[in-house]
Amino acid sequence: MDPVNAATLILIGGFFALMLLRVPIAFSLGVSTFLCMAYLGLEPMGMMLKMADGIDSPSLLAIPFFILAGQLMADGGIAIKLINLANVFVGFIRGGLAMVNVLASMFFGGISGSSVADTASIGSILIPMMKKKGYDTDFSVGVTIMGSTQGIVIPPSHNVIIYSLAAGGGVSIGKLFLGGVIPGIMIGVSLMAVSYILSVKRNYPRERRLPLREAARVFFDALLGLFTAVIIVGAVIFGFATATESAALAVVYAFVITFFVYRQVSLKRFPAMLTASVKTIAMVMLLIACASAFGFMLSYLGAPDRVAGALAGVTQNRIAMLLLINVMLLALGCIMDMAPLILIVTPVLLPIVTSPAMGLDPVHFGIIMMINLGMGLCTPPVGSTLFVGCAIGKISIEKMARSLWPFYLAMLAVLLLVTFVPDITMWLPNLVVAD
Numbered sequence: 172m173d174p175v176n177a178a179t180l181i182l183i184g185g186f187f188a189l190m191l192l193r194v195p196i197a198f199s200l201g202v203s204t205f206l207c208m209a210y211l212g213l214e215p216m217g218m219m220l221k222m223a224d225g226i227d228s229p230s231l232l233a234i235p236f237f238i239l240a241g242q243l244m245a246d247g248g249i250a251i252k253l254i255n256l257a258n259v260f261v262g263f264i265r266g267g268l269a270m271v272n273v274l275a276s277m278f279f280g281g282i283s284g285s286s287v288a289d290t291a292s293i294g295s296i297l298i299p300m301m302k303k304k305g306y307d308t309d310f311s312v313g314v315t316i317m318g319s320t321q322g323i324v325i326p327p328s329h330n331v332i333i334y335s336l337a338a339g340g341g342v343s344i345g346k347l348f349l350g351g352v353i354p355g356i357m358i359g360v361s362l363m364a365v366s367y368i369l370s371v372k373r374n375y376p377r378e379r380r381l382p383l384r385e386a387a388r389v390f391f392d393a394l395l396g397l398f399t400a401v402i403i404v405g406a407v408i409f410g411f412a413t414a415t416e417s418a419a420l421a422v423v424y425a426f427v428i429t430f431f432v433y434r435q436v437s438l439k440r441f442p443a444m445l446t447a448s449v450k451t452i453a454m455v456m457l458l459i460a461c462a463s464a465f466g467f468m469l470s471y472l473g474a475p476d477r478v479a480g481a482l483a484g485v486t487q488n489r490i491a492m493l494l495l496i497n498v499m500l501l502a503l504g505c506i507m508d509m510a511p512l513i514l515i516v517t518p519v520l521l522p523i524v525t526s527p528a529m530g531l532d533p534v535h536f537g538i539i540m541m542i543n544l545g546m547g548l549c550t551p552p553v554g555s556t557l558f559v560g561c562a563i564g565k566i567s568i569e570k571m572a573r574s575l576w577p578f579y580l581a582m583l584a585v586l587l588l589v590t591f592v593p594d595i596t597m598w599l600p601n602l603v604v605a606d
């Protein structure tokens with residue numbers, strides 16, 4: 172066998188073999204990269220250098236701050252305030268709690284930028300509440316986990332920062348933030364439509380309409396929490412601060428709001444919040460480091476050119492190519508975690524989709540990727556958001572997966588619209604951000 176083909180087989184085959192053996196994904200990436208380099212006779216220290224290079228980026232400093240800000244707001248009582256706010260707008264409709272769930276996720280996603288954090292915070296409150304009100308468990312969990320994918324698309328999302336890094340740093344984070352606004356809202360509206368149809372069919376209850384004075388109090392109570400997202404996104408878009416600086420400002424703001432304004436938790440809880448954040452940050456950074464080394468080996472072996480050639484050999488039609496790429500991303504999202512997949516796939520697919528024949532803007536493709544991979548987080552066997560939701564709802568993954576198809580169809584419809592109507596993504600960035 173040709174040495175390059177053999178090395179590629181060791182790299183990719185080893186990775187999937189280790190994943191099937193349930194080795195954590197970061198170690199699967201690292202070990203398969205090390206074995207490939209050893210086979211080629213490359214210096215092992217090179218792998219360590221590539222791992223260090225992968226996380227040696229000023230842009231990545233924003234991610235720890237995003238995670239800490241989200242942790243502060245999640246543990247500090249903001250989730251229940253956003254649920255109350257959502258209830259003001261949609262709670263009185265048939266199946267109101269389901270719509271409250273989706274809308275609260277839309278609000279919270281704009282703060283945490285994480286679907287897992289969204290499911291853990293919103294779901295721990297609303298799933299038991301929905302079950303108590305007579306909603307089926309599979310429906311309660313399904314609407315929670317699918318609604319939480321909005322946090323990946325609606326700004327600020329730390330995953331788009333990873334995408335910008337993987338794209339070589341040339342894609343504007345401000346434009347990516349703005350590009351996710353309309354698609355994220357479309358996801359929320361589509362999921363609420365499905366929730367309403369199922370709620371009417373199953374005769375789920377509606378909540379009482381709040382009096383105007385009480386509704387105003389709830390709105391102003393939640394406004395301070397929502398302002399966290401305004402700080403992050405607004406500062407980046409209008410050039411007042413970089414993504415890292417705005418994320419650091421958001422941490423300070425979240426700290427003050429959590430401990431000195433809302434005051435639902437004691438300052439003694441802060442070390443525990445820091446510990447939880449550090450664990451998440453360490454996991455994310457290890458994934459990025461190992462995925463960077465893995466991605467380097469893919470490039471070294473010429474994988475991007477091979478994939479481009481293979482795709483071109485299948486079809487030259489632009490529509491068929493985009494459909495094929497979407498299917499590929501959906502399939503990969505089912506078996507790999509989001510951060511390493513962004514780092515591995517972006518350098519391979521971005522030159523293809525931005526070529527003159529395809530003509531996609533990098534911002535447009537980034538949002539397409541976020542929606543695809545967000546769906547993967549709710550799909551077995553590696554759906555971390557699905558696992559969290561099932562644990563909270565005390566339902567098996569097998570039963571839950573069978574109940575998600577109406578929500579999948581809604582998100583697929585949004586994905587196709589975003590893919591083939593670029594203005595959905597690009598209108599707002601082009602309107603607000605000057606080139």
